[in-house]
Amino acid sequence: MTGTPDNGSGGIPAFIGGAAPYAGGDPYADYRSANLPFTHLPDLADRRLGGSVVAANDEFFADRENLLTPAPAHFDPHLFGHKGKIMDGWETRRRRGADAAHPHPADGDHDWALIRLGAPGVIRGVVVDTAHFRGNHPQSVSVEAACLPGTPSPGELLADGVTWTVLVPRTPVGGHAANGFAVHAQERFTHLRLCQYPDGGIARLRVHGEVRPDPAWLAAVGTFDLAALENGGRPEDASDRFYSPPLNSVLPGRSQKMDDGWETRRRRDEGHDWVRYRLTGQAVLRALEIDTGCYKGNAAGWAEVSVLDAATGADPAGPAAGWTVVLPRTRLQPDTVHRFPLEGAPVATHVRVDIHPDGGVARLRVHGSLTEAGARSLDAPGPDIRSLGTDGARGLRADGS
Numbered sequence: 001m002t003g004t005p006d007n008g009s010g011g012i013p014a015f016i017g018g019a020a021p022y023a024g025g026d027p028y029a030d031y032r033s034a035n036l037p038f039t040h041l042p043d044l045a046d047r048r049l050g051g052s053v054v055a056a057n058d059e060f061f062a063d064r065e066n067l068l069t070p071a072p073a074h075f076d077p078h079l080f081g082h083k084g085k086i087m088d089g090w091e092t093r094r095r096r097g098a099d100a101a102h103p104h105p106a107d108g109d110h111d112w113a114l115i116r117l118g119a120p121g122v123i124r125g126v127v128v129d130t131a132h133f134r135g136n137h138p139q140s141v142s143v144e145a146a147c148l149p150g151t152p153s154p155g156e157l158l159a160d161g162v163t164w165t166v167l168v169p170r171t172p173v174g175g176h177a178a179n180g181f182a183v184h185a186q187e188r189f190t191h192l193r194l195c196q197y198p199d200g201g202i203a204r205l206r207v208h209g210e211v212r213p214d215p216a217w218l219a220a221v222g223t224f225d226l227a228a229l230e231n232g233g234r235p236e237d238a239s240d241r242f243y244s245p246p247l248n249s250v251l252p253g254r255s256q257k258m259d260d261g262w263e264t265r266r267r268r269d270e271g272h273d274w275v276r277y278r279l280t281g282q283a284v285l286r287a288l289e290i291d292t293g294c295y296k297g298n299a300a301g302w303a304e305v306s307v308l309d310a311a312t313g314a315d316p317a318g319p320a321a322g323w324t325v326v327l328p329r330t331r332l333q334p335d336t337v338h339r340f341p342l343e344g345a346p347v348a349t350h351v352r353v354d355i356h357p358d359g360g361v362a363r364l365r366v367h368g369s370l371t372e373a374g375a376r377s378l379d380a381p382g383p384d385i386r387s388l389g390t391d392g393a394r395g396l397r398a399d400g401s
Contacts, residue, residue, distance in 0.1 A: 012036060012182055015174025019134040027075040027132060032177035038125030038208045039180075042229055045192070045207040046070060048251055049118025049230055053090070055154035056113040061091035062201060064113050067194075073131040073203035087132060091201035105198035110142075114157055115192040119230050120147070121211040123189055126168055128179045129204035137175035138196035143168035145189035157191055164193060188212040213280065215378045218370065223286060226279040227351060227366040228252070232378070236316065236350070238275040240264035240358070246275040249364045254337075255293040261362030263298065264355075273300075274354045279366060281374030282311045282349045285326070288340045289365035290353070292332055299334040300355035303327070307348035311373060316350045323352060347371065 013034040020030065045051040047068045056064040066073075066089050073088040080086060090113060095105040123145060130137040144164040146157065156162075165185055173179040194205060211232045218224060218231065227233040227250050235246040242265035248255070249262040264273045285307060292299040305327035308314055314321045326342050351366055370378075 012180050014172070015177035015179055016172050017174055018137065019174070019176035021134060022075070022077055022132075024077075027077075028072075030176065031131060032174060034178070034180065036125060036127065036178075036180040038182065039127070039206070041124055041208040041210060042119070042234065042247060043206045044117045044119045044121050044123065044209050044211065045115055045205060046118055048253075050116075050252070051118035052116045054114050054116050054157075056090065056092075056111070058092040058111050058199075059090060060093040061085070062087040062089050064090045066090055067113065067115070067202065067205045069204065073129065075132040087201055087203075089131070089133065089201050089203035091133070091136065092196070092199045095199045108197075109199075110195045110197040111199055112193055112195045114154055115194060115205065115207075116151075117190055117192070117207065119211040120188055120190040120214070121209045122186060123167060123183045123207055123209040125183055125208045126181045127204070127206040127208070128168075128173055128181070128194070128202055129206065130173060130175050130177055130179065130201070131203040132176060133201040133203060134176045136201050138173060138198070138200035138202065140170050140172045140197045141168065141179070141202070142166070142170040142195045142197075143181070144193045144195075145185070145187075146191045146193070147187065147189050148191060152191070157193075165189070167192075170195075170197060183209075213378065215375060218280070218378070219375065223367055223369050224280075225365045226281075226283050226285070226368050226370075227277050227364050232280040233366070234278055236276045236278050238262070239271075239273045243360075249275070249361055250277070251363075254291065255362035258294045258298075258360070261291075261293070261295065261360050263295070263360035264358045267358040272354055272356045273358050274352060275361075276316060277351045277353070277364065277366070278316075279349055279351060279368075280370065281377040282309065282347060282371045283368040283374050284345050284347055284371060285342050285351075285366060285368040286345065287342055287367040288327060289363070289367070290332065290338045290340070290361060291363035291365070292334055292336055292338075292360065293362040294335060295360035295362060296334045298360050299336075300332050300359035300361055302329045302356040303332055303338075303361070304329040304354045304356070305340075306352045306354070307346050308350045308352070309347050310349040316352075329354075329356060349374075
């Protein structure tokens with residue numbers, strides 16, 4: 001069946017019912033999806049940020065860990081194992097009723113999985129992706145969230161005293177579809193509980209939102225990477241994201257391959273490319289790192305870095321914002337980590353990197369410490385998703401685009 005106009009989640013199309021059996025060719029040819037207003041935001045559950053499915057009550061047919069695989073779900077029609085069809089997702093066994101007179105599951109019977117977010121934050125939307133589960137998807141799903149300190153065990157998460165907030169009430173979903181749900185809770189969350197009724201398979205779970213790091217941890221660390229996604233930094237805008245998005249440049253660790261950084265198309269004019277980052281908060285900057293790892297014949301040629309303190313009222317997107325150059329145009333080497341101590345301890349909320357003329361930057365690191373005002377800002381409520389543009393943060397999506 002096709003999508004209905006609204007699933008009760010802010011006008012987002014709903015998909016219900018199963019999909020036709022796979023008939024050959026492109027398995028995504030009849031995949032059902034829609035433009036969702038929150039998928040430009042980072043996936044807080046992404047495994048590359050440290051997200052994990054810490055427990056599930058059943059994973060007989062397919063492992064729970066598949067839920068957070070960054071790449072889209074893969075389908076091989078010929079791949080079978082000892083337990084049956086091998087699916088790229090989380091799939092549980094078929095539930096049965098209590099006895100021969102009651103063969104069907106009870107209405108409330110369900111399977112569950114517990115997810116630890118890689119980056120705790122405010123959740124703006126959830127995608128329960130049932131790609132390739134055409135007749136074996138759940139009839140309905142629900143999503144709850146909790147906020148707990150430290151690294152609680154599954155038993156601690158399931159303890160009676162834990163408060164779970166309903167993000168998505170039990171709602172029918174469709175098979176072989178990207179089932180999207182807007183979330184309106186404003187609290188910071190660290191863990192999710194995904195339930196599927198009564199059983200079935202889910203390929204991927206995406207949890208889009210805004211990172212809210214732990215202020216106490218950042219205060220204890222003191223100096224840290226202010227541009228890092230896990231610390232609340234993110235790209236706000238960029239001139240070009242043709243080959244790969246700028247959000248990649250603030251992911252943890254070093255780049256492992258060419259599409260794991262930010263790369264622009266080849267310029268055929270006299271211009272240059274740039275990306276603007278919002279830092280964790282107002283901070284005193286101490287050093288920069290520009291890493292061109294894995295870019296060997298296509299690294300950016302030169303880089304210039306400027307900073308801006310928007311706490312003064314300046315508009316980072318405005319033409320007269322008043323940016324200050326802290327690193328003049330400097331030659332970059334391919335596949336190299338470049339380190340630049342900064343003089344004068346500049347105070348900033350934003351950083352802009354201009355590359356000349358084009359090319360790739362794998363990682364940007366901006367080391368510094370929050371000011372008192374910057375630390376206080378971590379407790380302020382985040383912006384409504386309607387005020388957020390489709391910027392470079394759209395990089396951490398299920399399709400990697």
